[in-house]
Amino acid sequence: MKVTGRIIRYSLILFVVLESLLLFHHSVRLEIRISRRHHQPQLTTLDRIVTTTENSSREQNASLINHQLIITQSSPLVTLKYPSQHCKDAPVGKVAYIRTHKTGSTTLTHIVNQYGLLRNLSFCLPKSGSLGRYMIYNVTKAKPKMSLLKPLNSSSFNESFPRFSMFTLHTLYDRQGMEKVMEPNSRYITSVRDPVKQFRSAFVYYGFENGFPDEIKKELKSRPIAEKLKEWFRNATSYQQTYKLKNMRGEPRYYYTRNSQINDLGYNMKYIDDKAKISKYISKLAREFDVVLITEHFDESLLLMKKELCWDIEDILYFPKNIRFKKSEPLPPEIQTSIREWNFADLQLFEHFNRTLWTKIRRHGPSFETELIEFKSYLKELGRRCGGEKQVVLKIARPVERNVTIDCHVLKCGEGEMFEKLRKRQYRKQ
Numbered sequence: 001m002k003v004t005g006r007i008i009r010y011s012l013i014l015f016v017v018l019e020s021l022l023l024f025h026h027s028v029r030l031e032i033r034i035s036r037r038h039h040q041p042q043l044t045t046l047d048r049i050v051t052t053t054e055n056s057s058r059e060q061n062a063s064l065i066n067h068q069l070i071i072t073q074s075s076p077l078v079t080l081k082y083p084s085q086h087c088k089d090a091p092v093g094k095v096a097y098i099r100t101h102k103t104g105s106t107t108l109t110h111i112v113n114q115y116g117l118l119r120n121l122s123f124c125l126p127k128s129g130s131l132g133r134y135m136i137y138n139v140t141k142a143k144p145k146m147s148l149l150k151p152l153n154s155s156s157f158n159e160s161f162p163r164f165s166m167f168t169l170h171t172l173y174d175r176q177g178m179e180k181v182m183e184p185n186s187r188y189i190t191s192v193r194d195p196v197k198q199f200r201s202a203f204v205y206y207g208f209e210n211g212f213p214d215e216i217k218k219e220l221k222s223r224p225i226a227e228k229l230k231e232w233f234r235n236a237t238s239y240q241q242t243y244k245l246k247n248m249r250g251e252p253r254y255y256y257t258r259n260s261q262i263n264d265l266g267y268n269m270k271y272i273d274d275k276a277k278i279s280k281y282i283s284k285l286a287r288e289f290d291v292v293l294i295t296e297h298f299d300e301s302l303l304l305m306k307k308e309l310c311w312d313i314e315d316i317l318y319f320p321k322n323i324r325f326k327k328s329e330p331l332p333p334e335i336q337t338s339i340r341e342w343n344f345a346d347l348q349l350f351e352h353f354n355r356t357l358w359t360k361i362r363r364h365g366p367s368f369e370t371e372l373i374e375f376k377s378y379l380k381e382l383g384r385r386c387g388g389e390k391q392v393v394l395k396i397a398r399p400v401e402r403n404v405t406i407d408c409h410v411l412k413c414g415e416g417e418m419f420e421k422l423r424k425r426q427y428r429k430q
């Protein structure tokens, strides 16, 4: 076990070194940077960064430049009559998004990443992105100088206080550790989902049925999910153990199989059956988080987040595809009950934050509903236009008229591509 661990560790180190060299190689290649002139100072456009080598042919160079010209061509204008009040405070540019597993966090990650990308904010990013897909499980243990990319605007890298503005990695929430790497007065956001849906999604994604004995697994292989879940709950405590062994995910931090949301949010899982401690911990989270989004009420949550962070409407636009979960057969009531009992802590967590979400929405009065309808229609229109156009100009009518250019590529790009953009940009400053 020990030897295997060492081999794994050395392979990882070798991998980091190799990848760093590779990135360095990329960064010394020549780049053309073509910026577009803004008609308006408040226009948010993204500079396209194109990489060519010294040996690129004239045609290749020309095609890249033409590509840029196409992007700058005048494009369709969508008018948005945005009804909401102007925010009095300055927009918040220091945000830590603590992601939870299987709650549809990709869309919100994209929104926060896009916000920071367009404003050149520094992200907490591991030097090597391929290691475990953008996660730092324990920020306290991370050695910033070794493992993190330097912030964009710091001349010297203070290892104990690296100070990033944005955080969108997977991590186990640890407030003290987070405060060490984030700018002071950063805001914290997270998202939670109905545990019945979250557990079902995790069950399929992580293959909890691998915990079943082989003959049962074979028998249930092509049976409906409800039957597999029924088998799981026949002996969940035992299956959870065999699942962990079979998947070599025995480490206590991987609580995918039970109450995984509160685990991601840093709860000490030793006390997972202690109802008083759970309730106390949820109150603590409520104090520490500025916004808790509810996956099932995503657009409502985004509007509240926008208000809380004083962002503009264009900052919370997303390409409406990821968030649409496939409609699936509802589970039999008795299985839903089993899931809720098994994920008791997550249920408390979800119910608490769904309640506070709706309390906040009610506080905003009837204008919230109007705003929501508008917002949903922008998203639909944006989705339609960005399907075919490279960019869309949004004319925002209220409270002050302005034009905003949305780069459809940035809006639509995948998680991996987005993180690579962020890493490359920050890597140049090392």
Ligand SMILES: *[C@@H]1O[C@H](CO)[C@@H](O)[C@H](O)[C@H]1NC(C)=O
Residues within 6 Å of the ligand: 053, 054, 055
């Ligand atoms: C460009 O071409 C020259 C001559 O063929 C070659 O020596 C050099 O390595 C090439 N550079 C790159 C970056 O491909």
Ligand SMILES: *[C@@H]1O[C@H](CO)[C@@H](O)[C@H](O)[C@H]1NC(C)=O
Residues within 6 Å of the ligand: 030, 031, 032, 052, 053, 054, 055, 056, 057, 058, 059, 061
């Ligand atoms: C293409 O662009 C690169 C980088 O700007 C430049 O070094 C190279 O000379 C250009 N090639 C031609 C044929 O103009």
Ligand SMILES: *[C@@H]1O[C@H](CO)[C@@H](O)[C@H](O)[C@H]1NC(C)=O
Residues within 6 Å of the ligand: 035, 047, 118, 119, 120
């Ligand atoms: C971000 O950086 C780019 C390139 O350094 C610059 O052109 C752009 O104006 C910056 N954007 C903001 C919002 O500061």
Ligand SMILES: *[C@@H]1O[C@H](CO)[C@@H](O)[C@H](O)[C@H]1NC(C)=O
Residues within 6 Å of the ligand: 138, 139, 140, 141, 172, 173, 174, 266
């Ligand atoms: C992270 O590591 C620190 C120092 O070893 C430890 O005190 C802390 O409990 C860890 N946090 C988590 C969430 O495991």
Ligand SMILES: *[C@@H]1O[C@H](CO)[C@@H](O)[C@H](O)[C@H]1NC(C)=O
Residues within 6 Å of the ligand: 093, 121, 153, 154, 155, 165, 183
């Ligand atoms: C870096 O930029 C952020 C956001 O623009 C700012 O809050 C922070 O004070 C800056 N840090 C340094 C060391 O200049």
Ligand SMILES: *[C@@H]1O[C@H](CO)[C@@H](O)[C@H](O)[C@H]1NC(C)=O
Residues within 6 Å of the ligand: 158, 159, 160, 161
């Ligand atoms: C890093 O920052 C901390 C807190 O501001 C400070 O006490 C410490 O001296 C700094 N270390 C270096 C090497 O600048």
Ligand SMILES: *[C@@H]1O[C@H](CO)[C@@H](O)[C@H](O)[C@H]1NC(C)=O
Residues within 6 Å of the ligand: 234, 235, 238
């Ligand atoms: C659950 O699994 C354990 C360990 O394999 C076993 O001892 C126990 O009898 C099982 N319980 C049921 C109800 O099957």
Ligand SMILES: *[C@@H]1O[C@H](CO)[C@@H](O)[C@H](O)[C@H]1NC(C)=O
Residues within 6 Å of the ligand: 194, 296, 354, 355, 358
């Ligand atoms: C959240 O609470 C609201 C208001 O009580 C309720 O209508 C809604 O169904 C709840 N959402 C979920 C996903 O349970």
Ligand SMILES: *[C@@H]1O[C@H](CO)[C@@H](O)[C@H](O)[C@H]1NC(C)=O
Residues within 6 Å of the ligand: 040, 077, 395, 401, 402, 403
């Ligand atoms: C927005 O763009 C339209 C069309 O190009 C133009 O007529 C209008 O003056 C612009 N508005 C502002 C505030 O720049």
